[in-house]
Amino acid sequence: MDEIIVTINGSQLRGSEGMTILEVAQENGIDIPTLCYKTELKPIGACRICVVEVEGSRTLVGSCHTPIAQGMVIHTHSPKVLETRKTIVELLLASHPDSCIICDKGNMCELRKIAADMEVALPPFKVRKRYYPIEDTSPYIVRDLSKCILCRRCVRSCSEIAEKNVFAVAYRGFKSKVVVDFDEPIDKEVCRDCDVCTRFCPTGALSKPREVGEEKKGEALFISG
Structure with missing residues (x-):
């Protein structure tokens, strides 16, 4: 699979095609809270607790079902994200x-x-x-x-x-x-x-x-x- 490089909270991280933002974050020890997500189940993004901020996106996105893309810049704990989760x-x-x-x-x-x-x-x-x-x-x-x-x-x-x-x-x-x-x-x-x-x-x-x-x-x- 092709390697994809993304930036999460200022750090460049590597993932593979098909991985979600949540999977890359968890693989690198970045905690994103979830309620509807379980690794054994297909993600559906129902609870919205796992939302993150992606630069260039007009809205917050669910990290459990959003695939990473080359050059994506992601913020998992920005003020907007934390306020929304709260x-x-x-x-x-x-x-x-x-x-x-x-x-x-x-x-x-x-x-x-x-x-x-x-x-x-x-x-x-x-x-x-x-x-x-x-x-x-x-x-x-x-x-x-x-x-x-x-x-x-x-x-x-x-x-x-x-x-x-x-x-x-x-x-x-x-x-x-x-x-x-x-x-x-x-x-x-x-x-x-x-x-x-x-x-x-x-x-x-x-x-x-x-x-x-x-x-x-x-x-x-x-x-x-």
Whole structure:
């Protein structure tokens, strides 16, 4: 493959044709936060947390799905980038349930970790929240769509890895959500115990049923403010 030279944060770095900005950055120890991205899945740029500034581009671009080009000059932590990421995280937190303390994934939630790493305070504004009843009739999965951030990891992992296509995204705008079949509760007939979607979910939207007395995993994460 042809070698491509790009400049990231003032340093000239080398990559290969077909590599994305995120891949080159990670290969060289440059941290770019992500929520919807996983190396095992095809990138879709849904969360926009990984945006970077590319000189000559009118808008910020998603680093997870933007391929590098010869001579590209990239800024991963410019004021514009940091402010945009902060706003995105604040919006996600504002629309998220206030249940981190009792959430089974509270100490391992990737949204909470990114907020803590970026020192994002509790959002200064209020947005309309989506509330859904917790689905716990399946012996394999507990689903709380109120905590879903629409990263589509469950949809993609179920399709690309488990090859089952149990999940899909339905509706539009504020009503958008991940559904099973024709928006039916998840049950043991459509989903078996492969554990793929629960492992890929970055929040507490999907989890395995917890045994009585079982402790939450991970160290406590704190959000400032």
